Amino acid sequence: MPPLHVAIVWHMHQPDYRQPGQEExxxxxxxxxxxKDYLHMAEVAAAYPQVHVTxxxxxxxxxxLQAYANGxxxxxxxxxxxxxxxxxxxxxxxxxxxxSIQWHIIRRHPPYAALLDRRPLALLNPDYFSEQxxxxxxxxxxxxxxxxxxxxxxxxxxxxxxxxxxxDDASIAALNARQLxxxxxxxxxxxxxxxxxxxxxxxxxxxHPILPLLVDGEIGRRxxxxxxxxxxxxxxxxxxxxxxxxxxxxxxxxxxxxxxGMWPSEGAVSPEILPLAAAHGLRWLASDExxxxxxxxxxxxxxxxxxxxxxxxxxxxxxxxxxxxxxAMVFRxxxxxxxxxxxxxxxxxxQAAEDMIVRLxxxxxxxxxxxxxxxxxxxxxxxxxxxxxxHNGDTFLHALYxxxxxxxxxxxxxxxxxxxxxxxxxxxxxxxxxxxxxxDFTTWIGDAEHTAAWQRLRDLRQAYEEWxxxxxxPAQAAAVRRYIFAAExxxxxxxxxxxxxxxxxxxxxxxxxxxxxxxxxxMGQTPPVAALAPIQGSARRPAAPPRPFSPRLNxxxxxxxxxxxxxxxxxxxxxGAMQQAGGVLSAARLGNDxxxxxxxxxxxxxxxxxxxxxxxxxxxxxxxxxxxxxxxxAYLYRQLDGVHASQGAIACTLGERLVEVAAPLARLGVxxxxxxxxxxxYITVDGAERLPAAGLATVALA
Numbered sequence: 118m119p120p121l122h123v124a125i126v127w128h129m130h131q132p133d134y135r136q137p138g139q140e141e142x143x144x145x146x147x148x149x150x151x152x153k154d155y156l157h158m159a160e161v162a163a164a165y166p167q168v169h170v171t172x173x174x175x176x177x178x179x180x181x182l183q184a185y186a187n188g189x190x191x192x193x194x195x196x197x198x199x200x201x202x203x204x205x206x207x208x209x210x211x212x213x214x215x216x217s218i219q220w221h222i223i224r225r226h227p228p229y230a231a232l233l234d235r236r237p238l239a240l241l242n243p244d245y246f247s248e249q250x251x252x253x254x255x256x257x258x259x260x261x262x263x264x265x266x267x268x269x270x271x272x273x274x275x276x277x278x279x280x281x282x283x284x285d286d287a288s289i290a291a292l293n294a295r296q297l298x299x300x301x302x303x304x305x306x307x308x309x310x311x312x313x314x315x316x317x318x319x320x321x322x323x324x325h326p327i328l329p330l331l332v333d334g335e336i337g338r339r340x341x342x343x344x345x346x347x348x349x350x351x352x353x354x355x356x357x358x359x360x361x362x363x364x365x366x367x368x369x370x371x372x373x374x375x376x377x378g379m380w381p382s383e384g385a386v387s388p389e390i391l392p393l394a395a396a397h398g399l400r401w402l403a404s405d406e407x408x409x410x411x412x413x414x415x416x417x418x419x420x421x422x423x424x425x426x427x428x429x430x431x432x433x434x435x436x437x438x439x440x441x442x443x444x445a446m447v448f449r450x451x452x453x454x455x456x457x458x459x460x461x462x463x464x465x466x467x468q469a470a471e472d473m474i475v476r477l478x479x480x481x482x483x484x485x486x487x488x489x490x491x492x493x494x495x496x497x498x499x500x501x502x503x504x505x506x507x508h509n510g511d512t513f514l515h516a517l518y519x520x521x522x523x524x525x526x527x528x529x530x531x532x533x534x535x536x537x538x539x540x541x542x543x544x545x546x547x548x549x550x551x552x553x554x555x556x557d558f559t560t561w562i563g564d565a566e567h568t569a570a571w572q573r574l575r576d577l578r579q580a581y582e583e584w585x586x587x588x589x590x591p592a593q594a595a596a597v598r599r600y601i602f603a604a605e606x607x608x609x610x611x612x613x614x615x616x617x618x619x620x621x622x623x624x625x626x627x628x629x630x631x632x633x634x635x636x637x638x639x640m641g642q643t644p645p646v647a648a649l650a651p652i653q654g655s656a657r658r659p660a661a662p663p664r665p666f667s668p669r670l671n672x673x674x675x676x677x678x679x680x681x682x683x684x685x686x687x688x689x690x691x692x693g694a695m696q697q698a699g700g701v702l703s704a705a706r707l708g709n710d711x712x713x714x715x716x717x718x719x720x721x722x723x724x725x726x727x728x729x730x731x732x733x734x735x736x737x738x739x740x741x742x743x744x745x746x747x748x749x750x751a752y753l754y755r756q757l758d759g760v761h762a763s764q765g766a767i768a769c770t771l772g773e774r775l776v777e778v779a780a781p782l783a784r785l786g787v788x789x790x791x792x793x794x795x796x797x798x799y800i801t802v803d804g805a806e807r808l809p810a811a812g813l814a815t816v817a818l819a
Contacts, residue, residue, distance in 0.1 A: 119490040120528040121432075121481040122535050123521060124447070126171040126403065127158055127499025128380060130325055132608035133177040134628070135190065137600055137635030142192035143624050144214070147181045149262040151300045153509065154500040155182070157264040159306045159316070161511065165518040166315055168529040172307065172499065173380045175321040176367040177606070179304065183371075186301035198255045198289055201248070208243035211251055212236060213620050215258040219504045222261050228281040229257040249283060256284045259292060265509050271295070308372060317531035319378040320368040320399075322360035324606040327561050329387035329550055331357040331605060334571060336387050339550040340411070340557035341703075342675035345565065347572040356578070358393045360602060365397045377401065377533045380496070382607050383560070384408070384449070384553030391548065395441035401536060402446050403496055406431055407556030407721070409448035411549035416723045423452050423476065428483045432491035434532075434541040437548060445541050447532055449496040451553065453477075458497045462505035466512025474520045474527070481526050490528070492535050496553075555703065555721050559614075566613040566652050570629065573648050574604055577633055584640045593639065600636035604629060613652060616688060626653040663819040667710040668717075670779060672772030676706060680717055683708045686800075686814055701727060701802045703774075709818050711790070713768075713779040716742065718800060720774045727802050729776060734797035734813060737786020744769070744776055746803075751778050787818065794818040 131150060134142035142148075162170050184190035194214065197207055216223070216236060223229045232246075232254050239245045246254070260268060260278055268274050273295050277288060284292075310316035322328055329336040334350025361379070369375045377400045381390065384404040394402055409431065410417050418426045425431050437444045453476060461469035477493060484491040503510035521529045551557050562571065581597055609629035612622055619625075630649050637644040668679035676683070683706035706717040718729055724744075731742040739756040751769035754761035768779040782788050787796065797813040808814075 118481075118485055119488070120526050121477060121484065122490045122492045123477060123527055123529045124171060124492060124494045124532045124535060125529060126173065126319075126380065126449075126494065126496040126532070128173045128321075128497065129155060129158075129178060129499050130173070130175045130321065130382075131178050131181070131500075132606055132625075132628075133181065133324060133603050134192065135181065135184075136628070137603075137631050140184075140190055141196065142181070142190060143628060144621060145192040145194045147178060148185055148192055148195075148296065148300065149259075150500045151182060151185070151303055152259075152263045152267075152296060154264075154503060155303045156299060156306060157266070157509065158499055158514075159303075159310060161514045162315065162518065163306075163310060164515070165522045166313075167522045168518045169315050169317070169531050169534060170529065171317045171319060171378075171531045173319050173321050174307070174368070174372075175325050176323045176364045177325065177603070179367065179371055182300060182303055186297060186304075188297065194255055194258070195293060198252060198293075203248060203251050205243060208239075208246070208251065211254060212239055212243065212246075215254045217620060218258065218261055222504060226257060226261060226278065228253070229261060232257065252289070253282045253284055256289065256292065259296070266511060267299070304371065311372060311374070317378070317533050318368075318372055318376070319380060320364045320376040321380050322357070322382050323363040323367070324360060324602050325382040325608065326357070326360050326602075326605040327383060327385045327552070327558060327607050327610070328357045328360070328381055328390045328393070329385055330558060330562055330571075331360070332387065332389045334562065336389070336550050337558040337562040338675075339387070341559055341563060342673075343677040343680075344559065344563040345568055346562065347568050347575060349575070351571050351575045351578065353578055354389065354393075356602065356605060357390060358396070359598070360605070361393055361397050361399075363602070365399070378403070384496070385551070385558065385561075386548060387550035388548050391437055391444055392439040392441045395439045395444050400445060401434070401532060402444060403494060403532070404446065404448055405551075405553035405556065406448050406451050407553075408549050408551050409435075409545075411551065411556065412545055412547055416726060418726060419452065422479065424479055424483060425450075428480055428491065429487070432480060432484065432493050433489075433543060434492060434536060434539075435543050435545040436541040437545050445536050446545065446548070447492060447494045449494045449553070453493065453495050454497040457495065458502050461513060462502060466507055466510075466514075467516045469513050470516035470520055473517060474524065477527055478524070489539050490535070492532075492539075494532065555700075557703075557721070559703075560616060561607055561610040561614070564613060564615050566615075567610055569652050570610060570613055573633055573652075574601075576645070576648065577601060577604070577636055580642065581636065581640065584642075589640075597636050597639045600632050600639060604632035604636070622653050623651070626651055663708065663817050665710045665819040666708050666715075667713075668708075668715055668777070670715075670768060670770040670777040672770045672775060672777055674772060674775070676717065676719075680706045680708075683715070683717065684816060686808055688808060688810070700806045702800065702806050702808045705800055705808060707798075707816050709782065712782060714782055714785060714787075714796065714818075715777070715779050717775060717777045720802070722774065724771060724774055724776055728804065729800070729802055730804075731778075731798055731800045733780075733785065735785045735787050740764075740780075740785055742767070742778060742780060744771075744778075751776065753780055753784060782818075790818055 131147045134144045223233050332354040333352045338344045379399045386404045434445045434447050554560050612625040634644045666682040686705040701720050703719040703721050725747050728746045729744045733740040741754040744751045750766050753764040753767050770777045796816045800808045
């Protein structure tokens with residue numbers, strides 16, 4: 118029986134933090150992840166030469182790494198630490214950014230922890246910290262963001278950590294020089310490991326845009342009917358092609374070889390992007406199992422051990438035909454990927470690695486009898502998870518790679534190696550549209566702030582098209598194009614999502630608007646005033662008073678016709694740059710008329726595979742709306758003395774991934790309605806996933 122092929126793809130990505138036309142980055146994350154993760158991840162893998170891995174390299178990230186290493190780029194922190202004094206704005210910036218690291222890491226370093234303990238007083242009065250204290254704070258922030266193995270072994274870094282405070286200009290200059298040396302090793306290390314055959318480096322669209330949404334914003338509605346979009350939507354397929362072409366060109370020059378594969382940003386795909394990729398010489402793409410499931414019209418069910426019901430479908434490559442030639446596609450196991458990204462941080466490194474190996478060997482056993490090796494694709498963020506792990510992930514990674522290298526049933530290899538030995542024989546006639554998060558595009562389109570951003574980008578892009586008709590000089594046109602492409606990056610739209618937030622939201626907003634302004638100015642035009650108004654927070658206004666409505670329960674996948682007036686609940690925000698592949702709950706829509714309370718629950722997976730419940734708190738007591746797994750009738754229960762007493766069936770309509778119910782207000786004990794009438798509730802799926810994640814949502818009744 119052949120060994121199971123295991124393809125691990127580490128996705129390395131940061132947005133372009135460079136302000137347009139300047140040699141300064143607003144935020145330091147490219148530099149800091151280079152110190153902590155980019156080199157470290159390659160060096161750990163290099164210790165296990167039989168373990169072959171794949172790294173993505175976003176071209177705009179590679180450019181920034183080069184610019185740092187060459188001394189052509191510095192970030193605001195690097196500039197500030199060289200100043201003899203700090204303005205009030207500088208101090209507020211430092212009190213925010215220089216503590217942007219997991220606080221358990223700060224606690225490892227007593228001098229840094231002491232600054233953290235004093236931070237509340239400095240937030241009240243930034244002058245509480247002296248100029249020297251702010252300089253010490255910046256040094257400690259840099260040290261804490263360094264790979265801990267390197268921090269313990271490098272003589273200079275050791276000396277600074279032992280000194281603890283009162284860092285002078287010479288120490289700061291030495292630290293900066295050492296950091297640039299470390300950053301300068303990243304790309305040469307990748308090239309060396311590529312030449313040795315241990316690492317495959319693949320590309321990503323240049324500024325990490327969501328390609329299908331560049332082709333046509335309407336594609337966002339394919340997995341999410343009724344999604345809020347600008348009218349008309351953004352629709353410039355040439356930009357999607359240009360982002361791919363620019364990526365291939367830079368990658369080829371940087372790595373010495375054209376990329377064989379591409380990770381479409383966020384695993385976001387649609388049929389329209391396939392010929393664009395094939396036309397630029399790419400041979401394979403990757404996405405998520407949710408996309409494969411929808412493409413095959415098969416929902417991948419997992420048993421109690423998390424094993425999929427059809428491993429023969431998931432753990433293989435597929436061939437897709439395009440007018441520009443065939444492409445291969447692989448689809449990641451999002452359970453295994455998310456275990457590394459989110460679950461294993463709560464386990465010891467050895468225990469986590471053992472769990473992964475057991476799961477892989479179980480898949481190997483499931484595929485017994487196959488003459489062709491199965492291919493398990495594990496694809497995830499390669500930089501943001503490790504600060505939650507012990508010792509920056511070292512213990513886990515070493516244990517995982519060691520076991521992969523030693524186990525005869527498992528072979529860690531690159532996707533291109535597998536495809537070369539076993540070209541795909543299965544044809545995928547149709548590719549579904551979506552991403553690796555929830556299988557849809559709602560992280561980047563559909564919210565009010567998303568719509569504002571897409572409208573402004575669309576208007577700029579149309580102005581550019583009209584300006585090009587005047588035949589401007591090629592160099593000038595190329596500069597405008599670059600600013601537009603930078604504004605198309607997914608990161609700005611990520612932070613405009615209601616699901617995501619960070620302490621630097623306003624800075625991301627500023628960068629997006631700066632790129633819009635720079636493009637207009639490069640065309641010799643004054644940016645429209647409305648185009649430069651802040652977007653962050655602009656849509657977070659008090660909700661309008663509820664209005665009664667009476668939807669027809671027809672389970673239409675598009676809620677626009679019947680549920681436009683409903684209140685909408687969605688999963689809560691994350692506070693970082695990672696999201697799991699997504700839970701089952703997508704949204705809930707709620708409202709009422711004079712007689713009924715209406716509830717529509719939307720899932721990302723087939724409804725009949727799950728238990729769905731709504732827990733209602735009304736003045737009359739506690740009620741439960743329940744639709745059991747595989748059932749077609751919803752029931753209302755009232756909790757009395759700890760027992761759920763049936764109140765009978767209620768009106769209910771089922772769709773493939775949704776249920777709509779109408780519960781009589783009289784049975785819920787909320788009649789007569791008054792100005793203060795409300796229902797508190799939360800929704801659960803399979804007794805585990807919850808909306809909202811904590812507490813109750815209060816729904817005012819009209």
